[in-house]
Amino acid sequence: MPSTPPDGEPAPVDGSLPAAALEGVGSRPLSLYVHVPFCASRCGYCDFNTYTAAELGAAPGSSQDAYLAAAAAELDLARSVLGPHEVETVFFGGGTPTLLPASALAGLLTAVRDRFPLAVGAEVTTEANPESVDQAYLDTLVAAGFTRLSLGMQSARPRVLAVLERRHTPGRVADVVGGARRAGFGSVSVDLIYGSPTETIDDWTASLDAALALEPDHVSAYSLIVEPGTRLAARIGRGDLPFPDDDFHADCYLRAEERLTAAGYTGYEVSNWSRPGHESRHNLAYWLGHDWWGVGPGAHSHVGGVRWWNVRHPRDYSARLAVGSSPAQAREVLDAEQRRVERVLLELRLSQGLPLEVLTQTERARVPGLAARGLLRVDATSARPTLRGRLLADAVVRDLLD
Missing domain, CATH: 1.10.10 (Arc Repressor Mutant, subunit A)
Known part of the structure; x- marks a missing residue:
């Protein structure tokens, strides 16, 4: 199951923030993160706050419709706390946002736009798994105003994908990147993971070369972290798989820098490389300490030095918002x-x-x-x-x- 959230002080039921945090809020950049907690299956390495249909069952408040209503209610709360603040970036993450019907995901963006004006040239990103979208889906998102697609590729080697318990085939990634280009996304990013048990440097090099062959605008390359409580951690603990080696992780990182830099990408952050002008503006907002409001179960927010996080289960999230309460579980005032x-x-x-x-x-x-x-x-x-x-x-x- 997902990891335990941090400790903190009680968060106000009405979602209010200290006056000091709100001072000048309209003059600071604001981003929105929308967490969609649904996944078709749980990957063995994942400890994100995500839930499969089997895990949720038929519990009241756990359906997609209940989630959509609750997310809209939290957007209302954000508007009441922050005012009509212009938003510079919106990021739909998860989970798998594209498990929602395309019309529902587009409707969530409309719900954002109804409450917060988007800045001219705003970056609007959704994450997607390769098996969860087709051409019609991508076309719908671009028509709704999405500008950036972040695609979970992870590896080009089927046996590495099998260790990670990823469901897609490597060739499907190329199909989706091509579909995203045809739909008109302004930026396409692919995510890779290195340091998987049994992976070799040749496997990793093949994944980098396969990603570069797609000519994406942006590449994220993340070192695998074996999180306690995951199926991957259990398999390593039983001795079924070797524990990833730190020296191998370093070799993979250096190979990524070598290949990506030679292909014209710039490493603008430790785990991220892009072509000029295609940096993830949303993630830069995190690294530069801007304000952001996280919508959804388990989502984290930060405004003016106050950080808070929502209750994690979709049922509890929906229940709080249904009675007009903030979904925040706790907060920290820095x-x-x-x-x-x-x-x-x-x-x-x-x-x-x-x-x-x-x-x-x-x-x-x-x-x-x-x-x-x-x-x-x-x-x-x-x-x-x-x-x-x-x-x-x-x-x-x-x-x-x-």
Whole structure:
């Protein structure tokens, strides 16, 4: 089952935020995340807040229709708290958003637009699994205003997909990318995972080359994390599969940088490469600490230094909103130092780096040493991670912070 959410303080039933968090809210960039919690099956490595039909059963409030009504109600709540704020990015994630009928997913975007004006040129993304869409579905999304498709490819090797318990075949990814181009999506991204048990460097190289052959605008390459409580963790714990090796993960990362850079992609964040102008603006909003409201069961939000997360089960989520209550389970109010530390953690993942003025005097004194170790590139105003620094991002932050 999905992992346990963090602790926090009680969240107000009416969804209200402290005055300090709302001060200047209309002048700060705002993004919306819409979490669709449904999946056709649970992949063995997944601990996201997702549910199959069998897991949900016939529990009241757990149907797609109940979810859609509750999501619209949470959008009403967001509008009442934030006001008529212009939205710069919208991201539908999951789960598998494209398990909803195309008309329903398009209707959710209409519900967003009815409550929040979209900025000119707003980025509107949906995630999709290759087996969950066809040409008509993609055409409907573009007509509704979606501009970006993020496609879960994961691997081009059938045996690696089998270990991950992914259901699609590699050739299906090419079909969907072609369909997305015909439909008129402005950006197409593919997601890859490396470091799977039994995967070899040749497997990973083949996946990179297969992804590049599709000529996507954006590639995400994520290191597999074996999460406790997943079927994959259980198989590794029984000795059925080997535990992924850190050195192999590093080799895969370097191979990704080599192949993607040679093909004209720029690594703008530790796990993300894009052609110029096709960076994920929504994910950059997270890394740059912008405001975002997360709609849906288990979704997380952040506005003005206040972070909160919703109850996880679709039944509980729908029940709270049905009686006019906020679905928030708990929240954290970050102080200035916590926000500064988070800024260091996040912005040192970006190729644009971190302004040195964000660091304390003692932290700035450590920067030359990190540069001498080949982990940072430093100029008069900022520190940027090198390739080695990206590979050792967590260690860089640990050695830098007070």
